[in-house]
Every structure is written in structure tokens, then in C-alpha cells.
Amino acid sequence: MEVRAPRRERIxxxxxxxxxxxxxxxxxxxxxxxxxxxxxxxxxxxYRRNLTGTTRAERLNAARRAWSAHSPHxxxxxxxxxxxxPVCGGAARPEIYRRSGEIYGLCTQCGHGALLTRAAPxxxxxxxxxxxxxxxDGVGYDAYRREMEYREAKADRLLAWMxxxxxxxxxxxxxxxxxxxxxxxxxxxxxxxxxxxxxxNPHAAAAARDLYGFETRVATLADALSSGLVPxxxxxxxxxxxVLEHIHDxxxxxxxxxxxxxxxxxxxxxVPSMQALxxxxxxxxxxxxxxxxxxxxxxxxLDRCLSAARWRxxxxxxxxxxxxxxxxxxxxxxxxxxxxxxxxxxWTVAQIMEDA
Numbered sequence: 001m002e003v004r005a006p007r008r009e010r011i012x013x014x015x016x017x018x019x020x021x022x023x024x025x026x027x028x029x030x031x032x033x034x035x036x037x038x039x040x041x042x043x044x045x046x047y048r049r050n051l052t053g054t055t056r057a058e059r060l061n062a063a064r065r066a067w068s069a070h071s072p073h074x075x076x077x078x079x080x081x082x083x084x085x086p087v088c089g090g091a092a093r094p095e096i097y098r099r100s101g102e103i104y105g106l107c108t109q110c111g112h113g114a115l116l117t118r119a120a121p122x123x124x125x126x127x128x129x130x131x132x133x134x135x136x137d138g139v140g141y142d143a144y145r146r147e148m149e150y151r152e153a154k155a156d157r158l159l160a161w162m163x164x165x166x167x168x169x170x171x172x173x174x175x176x177x178x179x180x181x182x183x184x185x186x187x188x189x190x191x192x193x194x195x196x197x198x199x200x201n202p203h204a205a206a207a208a209r210d211l212y213g214f215e216t217r218v219a220t221l222a223d224a225l226s227s228g229l230v231p232x233x234x235x236x237x238x239x240x241x242x243v244l245e246h247i248h249d250x251x252x253x254x255x256x257x258x259x260x261x262x263x264x265x266x267x268x269x270x271v272p273s274m275q276a277l278x279x280x281x282x283x284x285x286x287x288x289x290x291x292x293x294x295x296x297x298x299x300x301x302l303d304r305c306l307s308a309a310r311w312r313x314x315x316x317x318x319x320x321x322x323x324x325x326x327x328x329x330x331x332x333x334x335x336x337x338x339x340x341x342x343x344x345x346x347w348t349v350a351q352i353m354e355d356a
Contacts, residue, residue, distance in 0.1 A: 025326060032322050033285050034138070035072060043070050044327060056333055063328045064281045074284040075099045080116070087112045087251070087301045098284045100137045102291055106274065111298030113274030120292040125246070128203035131181070138290030145207065148183060154321070155184035158241070158270070158347070159191055165315045165349045166237065166266050168193075175235035175260055177221050178243035182208035196235075198224050221256045235260050239268045245293045254309035258352055267311055267350040270319075271297045276344040277337055278324055287324075287344065299341060302348060311350040318343030 030040050046066040052058065068074065080094040083105055090109030094116065097103055103116045120139050124130050131144040141147075162168070170192035179185055179197025181204055188195050197216040199205055205216035217229040224230040238257045247253045257267055272288035273279070274296035279286040288296055297305075299316070306313050320343045323334055337343055 028322060029324055029327075032287050032324060033282065035285075039070055039072070043067055046070070047328070056329065059328045060277065060281060060325075063325070064283070067282055067285070071283060071285050073099050073289075078103070083114065083116055085110060085112050085301075086114055086249075086295070087304050092116070096284050096286075096289065098289060100291075102137075102289065104289060104296070107301065110301040110304055111275055112301035113296030113298075115291065115294045118291050119294055120290075124292065126201050126203075130201065131204060131207070139292045144181065148181070148211070151183040152187045155187035155241075156191075158184070158268075159188055159193075161317075161347070162237070162239075162266075162268050162349060163191070168237070172236045173234070174237045174239060175230065176239045176241065177257070178240060178246075179208065179214075179216055180204045182212045182214045182216070184239070184241060185214055186212050196230070198230060221253065221260065225256060225259055230260055232259050233262050235265060236262055237266045237268060241268075241270045242272070244269060244271050245288070245295045245297070248294060250295055250305050251308045254305055254311060258310050261352055263352070264354075265352050267306075267348075267352070269302070269346070269348045269350070271295075271302065271346050271348075273318065273342070273344050273346050274298050274301075275342060276318075277342045278344050281325065281328075287322075297346060299346070302346060306348075306350050310353045312353050313348055313350045316341070316346065316348045319345040319347055321345070 026037060026040060030037055043066045046069060047062050050065065051062045075097040077094070077097050080103055083092045085092045085107035088107060088110040090107045092105030092107045092112070092114050094103050095106035101118045105114045105116045107114070124139060130140045132141070134140045134142045171194060173194045174188050176184055176195065176197045179199050182197065185195040185197055185208070197208065197214060198219060198221050199216050200218065200220055202218050205218050208214040208216050217224045219227070219229060221230065225232060238261050244250050244253060254267070261267065272293065275298045303313055318338050318341045320338060325334060325337070329337070
């Protein structure tokens with residue numbers, strides 16, 4: 001299979017998207033990495049003291065060494081068996097060992113990241129606490145309801161990019177899988193979209209009704225299709241916004257998405273990256289390593305998932321909402337990281353294959 005590199009484009013960093021060494025930058029970094037301010041300051045001191053060169057590679061290597069010396073999340077490597085990659089069947093060798101017990105494997109063939117141990121129980125996705133309390137291992141959200149303005153604005157940027165890629169006219173239909181509190185649906189409807197949502201969490205569905213009057217199909221997409229709650233072949237765009245990494249069988253899930261979309265319809269995916277430079281620098285502290293994330297994708301593994309489910313990738317970018325490398329890279333260098341496809345979030349638009 002041909003592996004297509006992401007198109008070299010970038011949505012400009014928005015003013016409110018994330019500070020670049022501004023007043024609250026260190027506090028934001030500490031919150032995302034889940035460390036205290038003194039530890040982060042020790043990391044920066046070690047970085048400056050041991051930096052031996054000025055190239056980007058030398059600075060990133062120095063940052064990686066400084067963080068590794070202080071990381072509270074890294075555990076010693078344990079004897080672990082090589083597993084099969086859930087995407088391509090290749091060898092997923094243990095790569096990341098976390099103090100909280102998770103081991104992530106890295107596929108030597110497609111670069112996919114797979115959680116090898118300690119997956120969070122599926123029942124968490126139906127609990128109210130998932131949206132009101134972030135656990136010590138990173139599962140869940142802090143005060144999700146208070147983030148409405150931020151998440152609607154972020155959704156608006158996603159929708160603008162999606163409309164540009166798909167050439168979507170006003171009035172198109174959008175099905176969001178994992179629609180949560182309805183923040184993206186609200187932004188879409190203000191832009192003229194007709195939306196529907198599927199989410200297995202009844203508490204999220206109730207919040208979407210309270211906030212916006214939205215009705216949500218409380219089910220998985222597979223169950224909603226089989227029961228007729230979601231009609232087959234009717235949606236013009238199907239959106240998964242940081243959902244696919246939670247699903248045991250991503251290829252099977254994307255096959256269900258193909259059943260929901262109309263002929264020539266589109267799929268929009270936002271997923272965490274295994275190949276991100278942040279993952280290389282911060283290792284076991286990387287923001288997307290948590291026991292409810294069963295998968296972290298590379299461009300190659302994402303293409304394999306799409307192709308196996310009869311989708312064709314048409315446009316991709318890598319993104320970032322919190323610039324954790326801003327203490328080591330210039331703004332221009334950060335932009336180049338995202339443009340080259342090595343940011344922490346992968347955004348993709350795919351189209352259903354004509355013979356599907």
C-alpha cells in the first residue's frame with residue numbers, strides 16, 4: 001500500500017490556542033505534564049547547563065535527556081513479550097514503560113502505538129465522572145462543562161478547515177460519533193450544518209440536551225446502525241474527534257463509518273500521534289499516554305486503517321493546542337514541526353472509495 005505523506009499545510013496558531021513562553025506558559029506545561037513547577041524548573045536548569053550545541057536536533061536531544069532525568073512517570077523496562085500490531089500485524093515491541101503500569105508497544109513496521117497492558121474498563125465511557133473528574137492516571141476530563149467556550153472555538157477552526165477541504169456547501173449533514181456535550185455540533189449548526197450525534201454516555205447526552213436542545217443516540221455507532229437509530233448511507237460527513245484511540249478495533253469502527261456515509265461522503269478524524277516529537281522528548285509523560293487510549297497513530301498506521309475500511313485519505317495536517325516544546329524551539333521551528341506532520345494531533349479528511 002502506498003503511504004502518503006501529510007500535505008504540507010498548517011492552520012496558523014490562534015491567539016488563544018496556547019501561549020508560547022508567555023506569563024502562564026510554565027503553569028500550563030506543568031498542568032499538561034502533571035508535574036509541579038519546581039520540577040519543571042529543574043528540567044530547564046539541566047537543559048541549559050548540559051546543552052552543547054545550537055541545532056534543533058541538539059536542543060531536542062538535550063531536552064529529552066533533561067526530562068528523562070526527572071520524569072516522574074517513567075518506569076524501568078521490564079521483560080516483556082513482543083505483541084502483534086493491531087493494525088498491520090507486525091511486531092509491536094515494548095517501547096514505553098509508565099510508573100502507573102501501562103506499557104505501550106511501537107510497531108516496527110507501521111509505527112503504530114498500542115497499549116499492551118492495563119486498558120481502562122469500557123464502562124468508564126458511560127459514567128458521569130468521565131466528564132467531571134480526571135483520574136491520577138489521566139483518564140477523564142477536568143470540569144468539561146466549563147470548557148464550552150474554548151471547545152466551541154476550537155471546533156469552529158476544525159470546521160473551517162473541514163469545509164475548505166471537502167468543499168462543503170451550506171446545509172450538509174454531519175454525524176459526530178462521540179459527540180459528548182454537543183460543543184462541535186453547536187458550532188457546526190451555527191455554520192449551517194444539519195447535525196446528529198452518537199455517544200454511549202447517557203450523562204453526556206443529557207448535557208447536550210440541557211445546553212443546546214440536541215438529541216443524541218445513546219449507543220455505539222455499530223448498535224445505532226443495526227437498530228436503525230442511525231440510517232445507513234445518509235450522512236455526508238462522519239466526524240470522530242479524539243474517539244478512535246479509545247476503540248478496541250479501529251478498522252472495524254471505520255468500516256461502520258463507511259456504512260453510515262453516503263456515496264462520495266467524507267470522514268474526518270482527529271487522533272493522537274505516536275510519531276510526535278513531543279512523544280520522543282517527554283517519553284512516558286507524553287500527554288496522550290493514558291489507559292483509556294488503546295492506540296496512538298502514525299501516518300502509516302492511519303493509512304492502513306483507512307484503506308482496510310475502504311477510505312482514501314485526501315488531506316491531512318498535524319496540530320497542537322498546547323506548545324510544550326516552546327522552551328526549546330522557536331515559533332518558526334514549532335510551525336515546521338506541525339507542517340512536517342510531527343505534531344501531537346493528527347487531523348485527517350478521507351473520502352469513501354467509489355467501489356466501496
